[in-house]
Structure formats: C-alpha cells, structure tokens
Amino acid sequence: MIRIAEEGDIPAIVQIEDRSFEAPWKASVFISYLDYPGFVVYHSDDTVQGYAMVLVVNENATLASLATHPDRRRQGVGTVLLRWCEMFLRENGYTSVELQVREKSIGTRSFYQRMGFRESGRIPRYYPTDNAVVMEKEF
Numbered sequence: 001m002i003r004i005a006e007e008g009d010i011p012a013i014v015q016i017e018d019r020s021f022e023a024p025w026k027a028s029v030f031i032s033y034l035d036y037p038g039f040v041v042y043h044s045d046d047t048v049q050g051y052a053m054v055l056v057v058n059e060n061a062t063l064a065s066l067a068t069h070p071d072r073r074r075q076g077v078g079t080v081l082l083r084w085c086e087m088f089l090r091e092n093g094y095t096s097v098e099l100q101v102r103e104k105s106i107g108t109r110s111f112y113q114r115m116g117f118r119e120s121g122r123i124p125r126y127y128p129t130d131n132a133v134v135m136e137k138e139f
C-alpha cells in the first residue's frame with residue numbers, strides 16, 4: 001500500500017497538493033524528489049490516496065509534506081503514512097521529527113497531537129496569511 005513515489009504518481013500528487021494547501025508545491029518540486037526513499041505514496045484501488053515526504057539534514061528530520069486526498073480523509077490514510085515516516089526515520093537512526101503547521105489549521109494540529117506530537121514553538125508570519133506552529137515528536 002505504501003511505496004516510493006514514481007513519475008506516474010506526480011499528476012495525482014499535484015492534484016491532492018493543490019486541494020490541500022494555500023501555497024501548493026509545483027510538480028517540479030515533487031519531480032526533483034523522485035527516487036528519494038523518504039518520498040512515498042499511499043496507493044489503493046490503483047489510485048494515489050495520499051503522500052508523504054520526510055527530509056533529513058545532518059541530525060535533523062523534518063516532515064516536509066503529508067496530505068490525504070480530500071475524499072479519503074478520516075479513514076486512516078494519514079496515520080499509515082505518518083507511521084511509515086516514523087519507521088523510516090527510526091531505521092535510519094533518527095530519534096525525533098519536527099514539522100510546521102498553520103496555526104489556523106486546528107484539524108491538522110489535532111491530527112498531529114493524536115499522533116503523539118507536542119507543540120514546541122511558533123514562527124510568526126511563516127505562511128503568507130498565517131503563523132506556523134512547530135510540532136515535534138520523539139520516538
């Protein structure tokens with residue numbers, strides 16, 4: 001169900017991205033991460049239902065992107081993707097992960113809290129129309 005993203009997944013990923021974020025990433029960004037093992041899709045019924053990207057720089061791990069297709073939300077897809085990212089990081093020697101989320105995205109913040117993240121800071125005006133809440137989780 002979860003596999004590394006492939007070139008043929010890009011249109012579906014971009015469609016989900018466009019429907020999920022105010023300032024969506026362009027296809028070229030996703031294309032540049034093809035073959036990177038931390039960029040995966042949740043695939044079911046021949047369709048991409050969601051995707052995730054986890055990035056590592058030295059000792060820091062960041063959940064750079066995670067989204068579920070709007071028609072498939074609240075069905076566990078995000079949970080499976082996030083658990084996969086945590087497994088990927090543990091296997092690569094990481095013991096924590098950080099992310100930024102829009103302060104006004106109450107539902108998304110609830111999702112991460114439910115998944116064991118805690119809020120560790122705020123970045124004013126990080127997004128065009130919102131602050132960022134920094135959230136982190138130790139494994």
Ligand SMILES: CC(C)(COP(=O)(O)OP(=O)(O)OC[C@H]1O[C@@H](n2cnc3c(N)ncnc32)[C@H](O)[C@@H]1OP(=O)(O)O)[C@@H](O)C(=O)NCCC(=O)NCCS
Pocket residue numbers: 020021065066067068069072073074075076077078079080099100101102105106107108110111112114
């Ligand atoms: C955040 C997101 C990835 C969650 O994906 P999902 O597949 O719907 O998540 P799950 O079904 O695994 O949710 C697990 C639990 O998290 C909580 N949760 C998820 N979405 C929630 C919401 N909108 N409001 C409140 N709680 C929520 C619930 O406790 C849920 O369990 P329940 O449905 O049994 O109550 C999805 O809403 C999304 O793509 N949002 C837009 C993009 C985004 O904000 N991505 C995160 C960037 S930092």
